[in-house]
Amino acid sequence: MESYYRLFESTFVNYGKRFRTIRKLWRSDNEVLARLEIEKTYYQESEAYVLYPGLLDGAFQSTIALGSLIDKENGVCNIPFKIEDIYIHDKIEKECYAHVKFSRDSCKEFGVKKYDINILNKYGRTLVELRGILSRPIKKQNNDNGIQTEKQGSLVAYKNVWKESTYKEKHLKQKYRSF
Numbered sequence: 001m002e003s004y005y006r007l008f009e010s011t012f013v014n015y016g017k018r019f020r021t022i023r024k025l026w027r028s029d030n031e032v033l034a035r036l037e038i039e040k041t042y043y044q045e046s047e048a049y050v051l052y053p054g055l056l057d058g059a060f061q062s063t064i065a066l067g068s069l070i071d072k073e074n075g076v077c078n079i080p081f082k083i084e085d086i087y088i089h090d091k092i093e094k095e096c097y098a099h100v101k102f103s104r105d106s107c108k109e110f111g112v113k114k115y116d117i118n119i120l121n122k123y124g125r126t127l128v129e130l131r132g133i134l135s136r137p138i139k140k141q142n143n144d145n146g147i148q149t150e151k152q153g154s155l156v157a158y159k160n161v162w163k164e165s166t167y168k169e170k171h172l173k174q175k176y177r178s179f
Helices: 002-011 040-046 053-066
Strands: 022-027 031-037 076-088 095-102 113-120 126-140
Touching: 022 053, 031 053, 040 053, 053 095, 053 113, 053 126
Parallel strands: none
Antiparallel strands: 022 031, 031 095, 076 126, 095 113, 113 126
């Protein structure tokens, strides 16, 4: 997978060891399955998280296998900017799988792509569901800001909106530190 991460480096991102979690990829035209695993060096560190950042980012990185994350020739990279829904069923394990597919209501208007990702344990049980991940193309430019959209300053990265859950706290078996 080193060639995979060299592709990232040649365009936009230089991932450190904590974020180089993709070990293998399988793909079809509309779906990707990625085996994710953190290095043993970080096993103890990962125990403090429900959603270990390197594994979660590895799931996002696996969207490149759908052929739409990086356009190296034009210096364009699609960056996730919104997740509509996150369902956490259990802690992400040190070795897991990310199943990525285009969302049913994916719209390609304005270059926005929409994905759904399920993170599964090695037995196929769903640990986390990420629904409605929107990504948008940004273009690399040689300036102090590094990455900008086609139109300078037009990219809005995110807006936090918290909604109260109807799920009762007594049903949660939270034994991990918040993320």
